[in-house]
Amino acid sequence: MTGFLGAGKTTLLNEIILQRKELRFAVLENEVGAQSIDAELIIKGEGPVIELNDGCLCCSLNEDIFEVLNQLWDKRSLWDHLLIEATGIADPANIAHPFLTNPNVQKGFSLQQVICVVDVQLIEDQLKETQEAIQQISFSDVILLNKVEQVSVHYANEIVDKLKLINPFAEILVRSRENFNTSLLFKKENTSFFKPKVNFLPVKGVVNLSSVSAMGPLKNIHTRHQHSDIETVLLCYGQDFDITLLRQRLLVFLILQSSNVYRIKGIVASKGASSKMVVQTVSKSVSITEGETWEKEAKRESKIVIIGRNLQSKGLDKMFRACLAEQSMEGAF
Numbered sequence: 001m002t003g004f005l006g007a008g009k010t011t012l013l014n015e016i017i018l019q020r021k022e023l024r025f026a027v028l029e030n031e032v033g034a035q036s037i038d039a040e041l042i043i044k045g046e047g048p049v050i051e052l053n054d055g056c057l058c059c060s061l062n063e064d065i066f067e068v069l070n071q072l073w074d075k076r077s078l079w080d081h082l083l084i085e086a087t088g089i090a091d092p093a094n095i096a097h098p099f100l101t102n103p104n105v106q107k108g109f110s111l112q113q114v115i116c117v118v119d120v121q122l123i124e125d126q127l128k129e130t131q132e133a134i135q136q137i138s139f140s141d142v143i144l145l146n147k148v149e150q151v152s153v154h155y156a157n158e159i160v161d162k163l164k165l166i167n168p169f170a171e172i173l174v175r176s177r178e179n180f181n182t183s184l185l186f187k188k189e190n191t192s193f194f195k196p197k198v199n200f201l202p203v204k205g206v207v208n209l210s211s212v213s214a215m216g217p218l219k220n221i222h223t224r225h226q227h228s229d230i231e232t233v234l235l236c237y238g239q240d241f242d243i244t245l246l247r248q249r250l251l252v253f254l255i256l257q258s259s260n261v262y263r264i265k266g267i268v269a270s271k272g273a274s275s276k277m278v279v280q281t282v283s284k285s286v287s288i289t290e291g292e293t294w295e296k297e298a299k300r301e302s303k304i305v306i307i308g309r310n311l312q313s314k315g316l317d318k319m320f321r322a323c324l325a326e327q328s329m330e331g332a333f
């Protein structure tokens with residue numbers, strides 16, 4: 001599953017897991033930043049979830065796919081389908097490469113579909129500004145036009161025509177949020193595809209999944225992506241946030257900065273709230289929803305990932321700190 005940052009991949013993945021309860025999905029979740037937010041947002045299904053963070057499967061972590069496939073093969077009796085969610089800036093061709101060319105991998109795994117989720121509101125700009133969006137659309141078997149309820153039918157049709165010019169071979173589906181049938185995303189003719197064909201996958205390697213070290217009160221990691229100038233900043237805080245103030249500051253910030261900031265995702269502790277707050281921004285819109293309840297013994301640590309270009313980590317840190325509950329009187333920018 002591919003698609004630009006914030007297109008709706010994790011949302012769709014959850015929808016698949018919820019709708020297809022008869023199937024056990026293994027999930028490989030890849031995130032650019034050192035800290036996975038998405039892995040916390042995936043609905044716990046029956047199959048294993050593997051996180052690969054701090055890099056991109058299509059480049060810096062490309063070798064790690066073999067180790068992950070070995071790991072999954074060892075747990076083969078626990079799952080039926082493998083869903084891979086690529087990062088929003090990945091070139092899916094590089095991820096598909098071992099499935100299409102490596103005979104050992106092909107003994108155990110068959111690539112069924114490359115699904116590209118497209119944010120209908122933002123795709124025109126993404127196609128103008130980034131190479132990644134073009135790569136993702138051109139390599140996919142199925143293109144899922146998402147967030148269509150936000151635009152007119154006429155505009156959605158115009159986008160479909162543009163997508164067809166980039167990839168005339170892909171099937172283009174339109175997802176309406178309420179009642180999208182996720183079985184449309186699966187190949188119809190091949191239901192026994194995922195039954196194990198061999199009981200041996202001879203590509204052993206040392207499993208080296210990235211691990212996230214314990215966080216201090218504030219951690220600030222700034223990483224540059226290998227194959228573009230897109231970079232990531234991770235900020236962690238040990239104090240609770242004033243969530244109303246955070247929403248206001250984010251809205252103002254995005255009006256000024258949204259062309260450089262592709263995506264903000266965070267799990268945030270809100271003062272007085274027993275649930276984690278899931279904070280997300282895509283373009284200029286901010287969404288804050290309730291997540292899981294904080295476990296009793298757990299430290300209420302907030303972690304926020306910002307993905308974009310020319311990010312100023314000190315300035316970002318200052319803005320977020322100004323939204324901490326105890327410090328909400330401080331100026332931000």
Ligand SMILES: Nc1nc2c(ncn2[C@@H]2O[C@H](COP(=O)(O)OP(=O)(O)OP(=O)(O)O)[C@@H](O)[C@H]2O)c(=O)[nH]1
Pocket residue numbers: 003004005006007008009010011012038087088117146147148150175176177263265280282287
């Ligand atoms: N309006 C609307 N919002 C949606 C839809 N699908 C997803 N979203 C919202 O879009 C935001 C991003 O969704 P995600 O599923 O996290 O997107 P993603 O592609 O996994 O994001 P990255 O992993 O960061 O690349 C969230 O706030 C979702 O609630 C949709 O069909 N309509």
